[in-house]
Amino acid sequence: IRKIWPKQCFKCTLCGDNSFPNTVSPEDPIEARQFFDNLVTLTEKDRDRIDFVINNKIRADVCQKHF
Secondary structure, eight states: OOOEEOTTSSOOTTTOOOSSOEEEOOSSHHHHHHHHHTOSSOOHHHHHHHHHHHHTTOOOEEEGGGO
């Protein structure tokens, strides 16, 4: 179960935007990879950030505009 937070609670880990609701990424690295693979608007910089998040097991707040 992923938590969806109301607007302006957190800044997106990928883009820093806080104007969209955020979803928290899964803690498990395999589930996290699948979660991030479903995001549609990722740039190369975002992909690098995701690799950092997964490899260091940091949970990411990802805003809804990336889905």
